[in-house]
Amino acid sequence: MYLSTLQLGAFRNYDSLTIHFSPGLNVLYGDNAQGKTNLLEAIHFLATGRSHRTSRDPDMVQEGREELLARAAVVRRTGTIELELRCGLQTRKQLKINGIAERKIARLVGSLAVVLFSPDDLQLLKGPPSGRRRFLDLELSQISQTYLHHLMAYNRLVAQRNTLLKQPVIDEGLMAVYDEQLVETGAQLVVRRAEAVRRLSPIASRYHRMLAEDREDLELAYQSQGVGDDGAADLETVRRRLERELARLRSEERRRQVTLVGPHRDDVGFWVAGRDARLYASQGQQRTAVLALKLAELEFMSEEIGEPPLLLLDDVASELDPHRRHYLLSAVREGVQSFITCTDLEDLMVREWPADHRLFRVRAGTVVLDDRGLS
Template identity: 35%
Template sequence: MYLKSIKLVNYRNYDQLYLDFDKRINLLLGKNGQGKTNILEAIYLMSIGKSFRTNKDKELIRFNSENTYIGGIFSKKNDDNIIELVIGNNMKKGIKVNKVSIDKIMQLLGNLNVVIFSPEDLKLVKDGPKERRKFIDREISQIIPLYYNYISNYNKILTQRNKLLKSNYLDENLLDIYDEKLSEYAKYIYLYRRDFIKKIELLSKKIHKNLTSDVEDLKIEYVNQIHVSDDDGLDILKNKFLEKIKSSRNLDKQYRTTKIGPHRDDISIFINSLDVRLYGSQGQQRTASISLKLSEIELIKEETLEYPILLLDDIFSELDQKRQKLLIEEFENIQIFITSAEENHKLIFEDKKDVNIIYIEKGRASQ
């Protein structure tokens, strides 16, 4: 899988932009604030349907414009495909895949798979559980688009339940209905997260050993409140959750929020049996984060039989030379987009033939 070209109209600081890409390495060079990350964001939008930088679509529209267009042609299993998005100030976001309109994000997911790696991802281990849940949910949704529906529906019911808990009149029968609905979606979320974390642990363990020359052993555990086991099927998971959330009802009333559920899941990460978040050095935390992010790539390849596109947003400035080269050499068959403000990063690719260098300045690009 690789992106062949992109077209942007009235997007961020671009009035019009058309770029062809190399199927291997694309280096976007330019000073900060010129629009490099905007291109990566547009690629991500075509994959996920939303930005990794903002929840407000209107921020993507160029100043003084009514709407924006993002379109890209990509090759998947040797066939050309096109994804197009139109976002307007006074209209619903429109998405087309191969000229056919879609009305659900689930229908977009899995068409163009991407993995993005930014300086923020180096804090994946150190940050709070919300960031790790986001990492898990994003990757499962690319592999299993139906999962996106489960997590979206769960969150909608969760919001309604919390609103009820905060109200002056508490309808117990309505709480029962919400508990039943939550348990129906929760059973799938637990199942898919359990299986995903087991797979990601095997892959990241191997990658981490390579990164640390076999000195460190990485272990990842699924942390949840109902003690999900390897043998639990959907009915067992639903009953476990339903029993637990009902037993927590008095506590939920006291705190006026839902204390039990996959919205409080996390993963624990250990290096040589020590919790790296609590006891690991900054270097160990970064290396563990890199191992997790790189394992995403291998898992998508295993599940879809094609490598995703790798987006590296200003990551080289955060890594030493050894890890810079590792990222490039580890994935010889992957299309990579790299943004950098440092001209000397071109030297990393001086022995590579398939490198497309794109210079970005004030919303203009030259190749």
């Protein structure tokens, strides 16, 4: 798949803009604060319905304007899909696919998929478990509308259950209904996440060995109250274990007035050379592991979707050393539409640009095609 055209109106510092991208490599370069990341954000927004930088959609509306517009033409093997998202300061997001209004933003799943690598991802290993869960959720939600549906229902349920736990007198009948739903929906999420991590682990390990020049191994494991000690993560086992945990933590939950059982408490374990990377990894080891994970995500999603998602690389040149940068850029060339932002083209250290690359100079909310990159 590739994004052939992006059109923006009143989006961050873009008043009005239309860009035609290369199906291969697209480099967005320019000084700081000119709008490079805003373009990646717009692509992420069109793919997932959400910004990767803010949970408040109105932040993306240009200052002084009422409503933003983001449109994309996505070329898939099966044909071109036109996506349109509008979002106002006071109004909810509105989606159109091929000109037809869709009531649910979740209908975006299956049109445009992205893998984003930004400097914030370097916190993925050492940061809190919520970041690692978000990583999995974002990946799986882009692959499966069913997963997204379960995730949204689960998040709603946990919020409702927490409200109930805070009541002075708990309605036990309602709690029993919530418990049943938590086990059902929670188990669906655990099974799918555990399977994704099981498949990501050997792919990430392969990339990691190449990046670390065969010196160290990387291993991933999904850690959950629902997964058996032997790693069993089939639906029945997960359901049974969640039920057991609900019974075991019943009084603790009431005392703390918060839901303590379910996939919102899970984590992904990373081991580098047999040691827990979340605790022990050096800066360099973290970078290598995260890079391996992102490349694994790209491969996993390509397998699931049947064609590669877009790769968005935000300012990676400043964060990665020449060896890792070179490795990442070599992965970029193989039939994956890629978008790279940088302040200086020299930083990418590309000796020979691929034939289908385009260079775009970004300056104060304008984007100009640089004819060195015209193909």
